[in-house]
Amino acid sequence: MLSVQKISFGFKNKNLFQDISFELGAGQLVRIAGANGSGKSTLLGVIAGLISGGTGLVSFAGDDDFRQWTSWIAPDANGLVSSLSATDNMIFWLQIRGIKLPAGVLEKTLSRWGLTGDWIQTSLPIAKFSTGMKRRLALARLELEGSRLWLLDEPLFGLDDGACKQFRDALDLHLSRGGASLVVTHDDRLLDRIRHDTIVLGESGI
Amino acid sequence: MTQKQTAPQTWVENVRTLLTHSLRVDISSKERLVTPIFFALIILMLFSFAIPESDGALRSRMMVAESQLAIFFALQIAFSRTFESERVDRIFDHLRLSPISSSAFITSKILHVLLIGGGTMLCTGVLSIIVQGQAIGQMADPVVIGTALLTLLGLTGIGVLLASITLHAEGHQILFPLLYFPLSVPVLLCSTEGLIHWLDSYRWDSTMRGWSVMLIAFDVIYLTLTILLGTETVD
Amino acid sequence: MTARKSKFTLANSLTVLLALVFVQWLLAWFWVPVDEAQGEVYRIVYLHVPGAFASFLSAGVLLVGSLLALRSKSEHWLNLSRAAAEVGLLFTLLTLATGSIWGKPTWGVWWTWDARLTTSFLLALMYGGWILLFGAIPQGPSRTRSCSILGVMIAADVPIIYKSVTWWRTLHQPQTILRTGGSTMDGDMLSVLLFGIAIMAVVSINLILVRQETLSLEQELEEKSLGVTS
Numbered sequence: 093m094l095s096v097q098k099i100s101f102g103f104k105n106k107n108l109f110q111d112i113s114f115e116l117g118a119g120q121l122v123r124i125a126g127a128n129g130s131g132k133s134t135l136l137g138v139i140a141g142l143i144s145g146g147t148g149l150v151s152f153a154g155d156d157d158f159r160q161w162t163s164w165i166a167p168d169a170n171g172l173v174s175s176l177s178a179t180d181n182m183i184f185w186l187q188i189r190g191i192k193l194p195a196g197v198l199e200k201t202l203s204r205w206g207l208t209g210d211w212i213q214t215s216l217p218i219a220k221f222s223t224g225m226k227r228r229l230a231l232a233r234l235e236l237e238g239s240r241l242w243l244l245d246e247p248l249f250g251l252d253d254g255a256c257k258q259f260r261d262a263l264d265l266h267l268s269r270g271g272a273s274l275v276v277t278h279d280d281r282l283l284d285r286i287r288h289d290t291i292v293l294g295e296s297g298i
Numbered sequence: 299m300t301q302k303q304t305a306p307q308t309w310v311e312n313v314r315t316l317l318t319h320s321l322r323v324d325i326s327s328k329e330r331l332v333t334p335i336f337f338a339l340i341i342l343m344l345f346s347f348a349i350p351e352s353d354g355a356l357r358s359r360m361m362v363a364e365s366q367l368a369i370f371f372a373l374q375i376a377f378s379r380t381f382e383s384e385r386v387d388r389i390f391d392h393l394r395l396s397p398i399s400s401s402a403f404i405t406s407k408i409l410h411v412l413l414i415g416g417g418t419m420l421c422t423g424v425l426s427i428i429v430q431g432q433a434i435g436q437m438a439d440p441v442v443i444g445t446a447l448l449t450l451l452g453l454t455g456i457g458v459l460l461a462s463i464t465l466h467a468e469g470h471q472i473l474f475p476l477l478y479f480p481l482s483v484p485v486l487l488c489s490t491e492g493l494i495h496w497l498d499s500y501r502w503d504s505t506m507r508g509w510s511v512m513l514i515a516f517d518v519i520y521l522t523l524t525i526l527l528g529t530e531t532v533d
Numbered sequence: 534m535t536a537r538k539s540k541f542t543l544a545n546s547l548t549v550l551l552a553l554v555f556v557q558w559l560l561a562w563f564w565v566p567v568d569e570a571q572g573e574v575y576r577i578v579y580l581h582v583p584g585a586f587a588s589f590l591s592a593g594v595l596l597v598g599s600l601l602a603l604r605s606k607s608e609h610w611l612n613l614s615r616a617a618a619e620v621g622l623l624f625t626l627l628t629l630a631t632g633s634i635w636g637k638p639t640w641g642v643w644w645t646w647d648a649r650l651t652t653s654f655l656l657a658l659m660y661g662g663w664i665l666l667f668g669a670i671p672q673g674p675s676r677t678r679s680c681s682i683l684g685v686m687i688a689a690d691v692p693i694i695y696k697s698v699t700w701w702r703t704l705h706q707p708q709t710i711l712r713t714g715g716s717t718m719d720g721d722m723l724s725v726l727l728f729g730i731a732i733m734a735v736v737s738i739n740l741i742l743v744r745q746e747t748l749s750l751e752q753e754l755e756e757k758s759l760g761v762t763s
Contacts, residue, residue: 157306162395170387172387187315188307456686460683467666473662480662484698512700
């Protein structure tokens with residue numbers, strides 16, 4: 093699904109990481125680990141194409157636009173417009189991917205992620221949401237987008253134990269259905285029961 | 299979840315989704331809609347303070363100056379706004395990772411600014427009829443409206459491109475007008491001179507044709523540059 | 534090593550060129566006849582017009598640098614653009630200053646919204662804006678892209694502004710247009726002026742290249758020193 097060959101990235105003469113290579117196939121999960129500032133998010137950004145200036149080769153399977161089947165969770169942000177409601181935000185992000193949901197699915201999914209009630213779903217602007225609620229909404233979007241490849245950067249940021257567990261189950265389901273995922277996380281709760289490979293940055297490769 | 303339908307959006311659908319979203323964001327925060335109108339009102343008021351009793355010729359010049367100023371500054375508000383919503387919460391990065399064509403993105407921005415600018419122009423016109431007793435016939439003149447729309451088009455081209463360039467620059471609030479002003483001079487010059495000439499004589503002569511052709515030429519150049527280069531900035 | 538060597542040659546040739554500028558000035562001061570209408574003051578034309586020419590030429594170099602940077606996405610060409618913008622600003626300011634000094638005795642005012650003065654004024658603003666934008670974005674591909682796009686816009690705008698402003702002023706007050714047209718000048722005056730334009734064109738290109746080398750060396754030095762500390 094995703095093949096990364098010898099990618100390096102650095103500022104000036106200092107290399108942040110060098111010659112990272114790995115393959116990610118259906119049902120597989122690779123964890124990127126390392127100390128703060130070791131370049132985990134940068135690596136994910138370079139792979140996703142958000143950060144340019146690196147060297148090496150990143151190839152996504154298939155001839156179509158990889159963005160059509162890839163979803164991203166940012167470490168410190170959720171990509172939500174603060175003046176709009178949860179539903180309006182969701183509709184925009186799903187529409188732009190050409191996803192049409194049958195009636196009731198959006199409401200049910202949001203409720204499952206703990207965002208229950210008409211008021212919270214359609215009236216309350218995101219600005220009034222707590223950190224955890226915004227993260228729940230972003231994860232609900234991830235689930236609804238139904239992409240094959242998930243690029244996750246600290247997905248558990250701001251979540252309570254219940255939501256952590258729920259997301260772990262969602263990730264498990266995603267992998268069992270043949271999805272793949274690249275995960276940056278410090279939190280062992282997420283991956284303790286999921287089979288995965290680890291790339292440690294700041295040391296020598298895999 | 300299995301009944302969900304997915305079909306990649308076409309270019310036109312991309313533009314429509316992005317534009318509707320921008321407008322929805324505008325409506326959700328009311329002050330965004332009110333500011334340009336409020337602004338136009340203030341400009342009209344300032345002009346009536348400066349020139350209380352105006353004769354015919356002066357009045358037509360005043361009208362031109364008023365509408366140009368109102369459009370110029372209201373558009374500047376629109377430009378800084380149109381990329382403002384993407385600046386927060388990494389929405390811009392999320393958009394870059396969504397299957398959107400960059401030309402669709404730029405086109406939706408141009409259309410968005412045109413809509414806001416057109417709305418402001420309309421409000422300025424209506425307000426100047428109410429506040430200053432401007433003749434409706436003078437405002438509803440097809441040449442006046444046409445020139446105003448062409449000005450809007452040219453300014454939108456420059457503004458959207460500059461807004462996308464300065465998106466990541468520090469102090470873009472200061473940088474933007476500094477770059478916007480000199481680059482917009484040709485468009486403003488042609489439209490101002492053309493309008494004044496028209497309102498003074500109401501004759502479609504060679505001077506009038508000259509200014510109009512130049513205005514159209516600038517619009518074409520600026521919009522082409524924006525679509526060609528603007529996609530570079532968001533890729 | 535090669536970079537340093539070429540800079541040395543460029544700097545050397547600059548000395549030669551400046552000597553030529555001096556020769557042209559000597560000719561302008563002592564050899565060409567005095568203008569019948571304006572008197573001695575007109576001699577500033579031998580600095581003013583070549584300066585204006587160089588400021589337009591810099592916009593051309595800015596265009597070339599920007600297009601090459603957009604194509605190759607390399608910072609090397611961005612340095613050329615930056616050098617062109619700086620040298621362009623310098624010559625535009627020179628043009629404005631000499632124009633102003635010339636305007637005072639001839640028109641009686643330091644400044645008027647004459648076609649060419651307006652064009653130069655806008656050009657100075659645009660060069661300044663380009664340099665500010667360069668400083669406002671951190672080094673990287675996004676700066677290369679944004680600055681190059683602005684460079685293309687500015688270069689595309691120079692003839693547009695010139696054309697529109699000239700037309701605007703020609704329509705309204707043709708009497709204020711500077712009368713430096715070839716037809717009113719005698720042969721000696723014209724040849725010294727053309728000589729001056731040619732020299733100044735080469736000087737400006739030379740300055741741009743020297744500045745580009747300096748910027749590249751500065752960058753290299755910065756990278757090297759950062760490499761040592763990390």
